[in-house]
Amino acid sequence: MTGEESIRILMTGGTIDKEYDPLTGELTFGKSHLSNILNQVRCKARFVLEEVMLKDSLQMRSEDREEILRRCVDCPESRIIVTHGTDTMVETGRVLGNNVKGKTIVLVGAMIPYTFGASDALFNLGCAFAAVQVFHQGVYITMNGKIFPWDNVRKNKESGEFEKLKD
Amino acid sequence: MTGEESIRILMTGGTIDKEYDPLTGELTFGKSHLSNILNQVRCKARFVLEEVMLKDSLQMRSEDREEILRRCVDCPESRIIVTHGTDTMVETGRVLGNNVKGKTIVLVGAMIPYTFGASDALFNLGCAFAAVQVFHQGVYITMNGKIFPWDNVRKNKESGEFEKLKD
Amino acid sequence: MTGEESIRILMTGGTIDKEYDPLTGELTFGKSHLSNILNQVRCKARFVLEEVMLKDSLQMRSEDREEILRRCVDCPESRIIVTHGTDTMVETGRVLGNNVKGKTIVLVGAMIPYTFGASDALFNLGCAFAAVQVFHQGVYITMNGKIFPWDNVRKNKESGEFEKLKD
Amino acid sequence: MTGEESIRILMTGGTIDKEYDPLTGELTFGKSHLSNILNQVRCKARFVLEEVMLKDSLQMRSEDREEILRRCVDCPESRIIVTHGTDTMVETGRVLGNNVKGKTIVLVGAMIPYTFGASDALFNLGCAFAAVQVFHQGVYITMNGKIFPWDNVRKNKESGEFEKLKD
Numbered sequence: 001m002t003g004e005e006s007i008r009i010l011m012t013g014g015t016i017d018k019e020y021d022p023l024t025g026e027l028t029f030g031k032s033h034l035s036n037i038l039n040q041v042r043c044k045a046r047f048v049l050e051e052v053m054l055k056d057s058l059q060m061r062s063e064d065r066e067e068i069l070r071r072c073v074d075c076p077e078s079r080i081i082v083t084h085g086t087d088t089m090v091e092t093g094r095v096l097g098n099n100v101k102g103k104t105i106v107l108v109g110a111m112i113p114y115t116f117g118a119s120d121a122l123f124n125l126g127c128a129f130a131a132v133q134v135f136h137q138g139v140y141i142t143m144n145g146k147i148f149p150w151d152n153v154r155k156n157k158e159s160g161e162f163e164k165l166k167d
Numbered sequence: 168m169t170g171e172e173s174i175r176i177l178m179t180g181g182t183i184d185k186e187y188d189p190l191t192g193e194l195t196f197g198k199s200h201l202s203n204i205l206n207q208v209r210c211k212a213r214f215v216l217e218e219v220m221l222k223d224s225l226q227m228r229s230e231d232r233e234e235i236l237r238r239c240v241d242c243p244e245s246r247i248i249v250t251h252g253t254d255t256m257v258e259t260g261r262v263l264g265n266n267v268k269g270k271t272i273v274l275v276g277a278m279i280p281y282t283f284g285a286s287d288a289l290f291n292l293g294c295a296f297a298a299v300q301v302f303h304q305g306v307y308i309t310m311n312g313k314i315f316p317w318d319n320v321r322k323n324k325e326s327g328e329f330e331k332l333k334d
Numbered sequence: 335m336t337g338e339e340s341i342r343i344l345m346t347g348g349t350i351d352k353e354y355d356p357l358t359g360e361l362t363f364g365k366s367h368l369s370n371i372l373n374q375v376r377c378k379a380r381f382v383l384e385e386v387m388l389k390d391s392l393q394m395r396s397e398d399r400e401e402i403l404r405r406c407v408d409c410p411e412s413r414i415i416v417t418h419g420t421d422t423m424v425e426t427g428r429v430l431g432n433n434v435k436g437k438t439i440v441l442v443g444a445m446i447p448y449t450f451g452a453s454d455a456l457f458n459l460g461c462a463f464a465a466v467q468v469f470h471q472g473v474y475i476t477m478n479g480k481i482f483p484w485d486n487v488r489k490n491k492e493s494g495e496f497e498k499l500k501d
Numbered sequence: 502m503t504g505e506e507s508i509r510i511l512m513t514g515g516t517i518d519k520e521y522d523p524l525t526g527e528l529t530f531g532k533s534h535l536s537n538i539l540n541q542v543r544c545k546a547r548f549v550l551e552e553v554m555l556k557d558s559l560q561m562r563s564e565d566r567e568e569i570l571r572r573c574v575d576c577p578e579s580r581i582i583v584t585h586g587t588d589t590m591v592e593t594g595r596v597l598g599n600n601v602k603g604k605t606i607v608l609v610g611a612m613i614p615y616t617f618g619a620s621d622a623l624f625n626l627g628c629a630f631a632a633v634q635v636f637h638q639g640v641y642i643t644m645n646g647k648i649f650p651w652d653n654v655r656k657n658k659e660s661g662e663f664e665k666l667k668d
Contacts, residue, residue, distance in 0.1 A: 004334075015359070022445035023494045025349070025361065041290035042278060043312035044328055111209060111356035116450045123208035126293020129312045134301045145210035145296045160357045161211055167171075182526070189612035190661045192516070192528065278523035283617045327524045338668075375624035376612060377646035378662055445543060457542035460627020463646045468635045479544035479630045495545055501505075 006046040007132055008077035009034060012068060012092075013054040014085030016110040016121045029054040033114050034083065041122060045129060048077065057085025057092070057109075065095045072100050079132045080105045081125075086155055086162075089141060097139040097150035105139045106132040107150075111160055173213040174299055175244035176201060179235060179259075180221040181252030183277040183288045196221040200281050201250065208289060212296060215244065224252025224259070224276075232262045239267050246299045247272045248292075253322055253329075256308060264306040264317035272306045273299040274317075278327055340380040341466055342411035343368060346402060346426075347388040348419030350444040350455045363388040367448050368417065375456060379463060382411065391419025391426070391443075399429045406434050413466045414439045415459075420489055420496075423475060431473040431484035439473045440466040441484075445494055507547040508633055509578035510535060513569060513593075514555040515586030517611040517622045530555040534615050535584065542623060546630060549578065558586025558593070558610075566596045573601050580633045581606045582626075587656055587663075590642060598640040598651035606640045607633040608651075612661055 011017070011032045018027040032051055052071055053064060072080055084092055086109045093107050108128035110121035127142040139150040143162040152165050178184070178199045185194040199218055219238055220231060239247055251259055253276045260274050275295035277288035294309040306317040310329040319332050345351070345366045352361040366385055386405055387398060406414055418426055420443045427441050442462035444455035461476040473484040477496040486499050512518070512533045519528040533552055553572055554565060573581055585593055587610045594608050609629035611622035628643040640651040644663040653666050 015356075020446060020450055022349075023492075027359065037290075038312070040285045041287040041312070042328070043290070044330075045312035112354060115452070116354055118207045118449070120208040122289035123204075123210070123293040123296075126290040126295075126312070127297040128293075129290075130294040130297035130309060130314055131301060133314060134298060142297060145205075145208070145212035145293070147297055147300060158357075161209070163211075182523075187613060187617055189516075190659075194526065279521060282619070283521055285616070325524075371624075372646075374619045375621040375646070376662070377624070378664075379646035452541045454542040456623035457538075457544070457627040457630075460624040460629075460646070461631040462627075463624075464628040464631035464643060464648055465635060467648060468632060476631060479539070479542070479546035479627070481631055481634060495543070497545075 004046060005079060006048055006077055007129070008075045008080045009047050009049050010068060010071050010075075010080060010082045011049065011051045011054070012057075012060075012064075012082060012084050014057055014083060014089075014109040015113055016083055016108075016124075017054060018113040019115055020113075027113070037114060037122065037125065041126075043129070045133065047081075050075070055085070057088040060085070060088055060092070065092050068092060069095055069099055072096060072103065072105055078103045078137075081128045081132050082107045083125075084109050086111065086143065086160075089143075090150070090153055090155060093139055093141055093150035093153070100139065102137055104132055104135045104137050106135075107139070107141045109143065171213060172246060173215055173244055174296070175242045175247045176214050176216050177235060177238050177242075177247060177249045178216065178218045178221070179224075179227075179231075179249060179251050181224055181250060181256075181276040182280055183250055183275075183291075184221060185280040186282055187280075194280070199250075204281060204289065204292065208293070210296065212300065214248075217242070222252070224255040227252070227255055227259070232259050235259060236262055236266055239263060239270065239272055245270045245304075248295045248299050249274045250292075251276050253278065253310065253327075256310075257317075257320055257322060260306055260308055260317035260320070267306065269304055271299055271302045271304050273302075274306070274308045276310065338380060339413060340382055340411055341463070342409045342414045343381050343383050344402060344405050344409075344414060344416045345383065345385045345388070346391075346394075346398075346416060346418050348391055348417060348423075348443040349447055350417055350442075350458075351388060352447040353449055354447075361447070366417075371448060371456065371459065375460070377463070379467070381415075384409070389419070391422040394419070394422055394426070399426050402426060403429055403433055406430060406437065406439055412437045412471075415462045415466050416441045417459075418443050420445065420477065420494075423477075424484075424487055424489060427473055427475055427484035427487070434473065436471055438466055438469045438471050440469075441473070441475045443477065505547060506580060507549055507578055508630070509576045509581045510548050510550050511569060511572050511576075511581060511583045512550065512552045512555070513558075513561075513565075513583060513585050515558055515584060515590075515610040516614055517584055517609075517625075518555060519614040520616055521614075528614070533584075538615060538623065538626065542627075544630065546634065548582075551576070556586070558589040561586070561589055561593070566593050569593060570596055570600055573597060573604065573606060579604045579638075582629045582633050583608045585610050587612065587644065587661075590644075591651070591654055591656060594640055594642055594651035594654070601640065603638055605633055605636045605638050607636075608640070608642045610644065
């Protein structure tokens with residue numbers, strides 16, 4: 001628990017940041033809501049926000065994951081939260097887990113956009129903030145109130161929940 | 168990180184559970200919202216909810232803190248979240264910190280009720296869920312996106328924020 | 335202004351009742367939210383809820399409009415609110431306007447679902463409740479805080495707003 | 502139904518505009534939310550916002566009601582919405598009803614603040630917008646989905662609902 005060390009937040013998109021477009025009836029990206037969210041919840045942990053991209057994670061390609069990896073390696077902070085779509089979060093976790101040493105990285109997302117009612121975004125972000133401050137190093141995914149190491153987690157497509165691969 | 172061990176959630180009241188009474192214009196307690204909250208945020212970590220009391224923490228007396236202590240000691244779980252009003256959260260933390268051994272306890276609350284707009288309740292609860300699963304033992308307070316050991320924290324009455332007593 | 339005469343509310347679907355499905359990322363219909371809405375807003379005007387269908391109005395065909403017409407004619411109430419998708423609301427208004435005599439009918443919908451943040455559903459419904467009680471007879475559309483007779487309104491597809499055809 | 506004539510909105514305070522102060526746990530007034538509300542609900546009826554005062558209506562004195570009356574008489578618009586606390590709304594309605602001729606005035610408020618969950622503010626405002634555009638003249642109160650002439654309404658203190666004095 002470091003308390004005063006700054007946390008880098010790399011925003012990559014995903015449901016957490018999606019918005020409803022009343023003209024098309026589609027979900028789209030405007031600008032990230034992270035800054036508003038962290039203000040609303042009165043977060044006083046030090047953090048730096050950085051927008052890497054705003055993408056549905058189904059649209060992410062290997063170049064995108066390489067870019068996220070590069071930002072994780074290059075930033076001066078050793079504690080990093082990556083906001084990310086849930087569909088390929090595990091895949092990005094694998095790229096980071098295999099290539100980043102000596103840093104604590106937590107990937108987090110939401111099943112329901114922050115701007116909709118009954119969203120899981122704030123709770124999930126809270127989990128990520130605590131996890132990234134407590135773990136010494138490693139790459140983790142926080143979803144559904146649980147914390148998973150990057151190499152023991154999958155998204156169950158039927159239930160929409162994250163679960164361990166093996167006990 | 169245990170994952171499958173059950174978390175005991177002791178509800179004691181506080182702003183997180185307060186409601187607006189339209190007839191009196193006052194804030195009151197109805198029944199706890201914790202069950203609805205954890206359903207909304209799709210929490211799949213195992214937990215047991217137990218209502219100890221629903222009080223404004225300014226109304227808590229030493230008997231109340233003794234009761235909370237007794238429930239922490241008596242419950243079979245070693246990982247415990249205590250929802251609590253912010254005004255005397257530090258005081259209850261001291262009672263628990265001085266008397267509970269071998270368990271992980273996280274106290275958490277909110278500055279704005281869950282049922283109001285722009286609440287910090289979900290984020291704070293997320294922090295508590297992650298912290299209680301990661302720490303081996305000890306008594307902690309999670310507020311404002313930070314995690315404090317029970318003996319190095321105070322609530323700043325002017326700002327409404329929790330802060331360290333000493334670096 | 336009748337006050338105690340009952341209002342028939344015919345629910346036909348539209349954005350007002352849509353929900354977000356976190357598994358597919360699509361908007362779908364579950365069950366209508368009208369009953370919850372009218373309870374939330376403390377509505378004490380007498381009303382009878384009747385679900386005719388729950389459809390995106392782009393999916394409505396002439397049989398559907400005939401069915402809505404039939405329900406308007408057959409119900410004992412002379413004051414009727416029809417909740418409806420915005421895309422073909424004007425078309426249904428024309429069928430009702432050309433065929434119903436001696437009743438007051440108000441069509442209403444929303445651009446943003448009730449369950450999302452920042453919805454226009456409650457405001458629009460309020461407009462409809464007042465309009466249906468005040469007008470003696472005729473078919474009207476209430477959207478954007480305005481009230482239009484059925485034969486002098488169109489939905490502007492670019493702006494998503496309803497406007498008069500002619501002054 | 503005028504459509505393009507501008508509506509004067511006189512803001513006087515009341516629950517609709519109250520906010521929760523997390524430091525004191527009290528309800529207070531910041532600045533009026535009306536502008537944000539009418540933007541959120543996509544209101545395209547023309548209106549002019551004017552803040553007369555922001556008061557709990559229990560704190561209003563006869564000078565305050567005289568001031569509201571003066572603003573109603575002096576403004577160029579003939580269609581006026583007055584946002585007002587519910588506790589003495591009927592009293593202000595009486596002052597306006599007895600003294601304003603040739604204008605349509607609708608008083609409206611809420612039992613639950615706009616910024617809280619499950620508020621009735623948007624629905625009530627919708628009722629007021631429709632009523633003020635449809636009635637030719639007179640002073641009305643819109644609450645609970647009903648529209649009352651100023652001289653046949655009271656607030657039932659037990660239920661918190663507005664009701665007719667006599668049938």
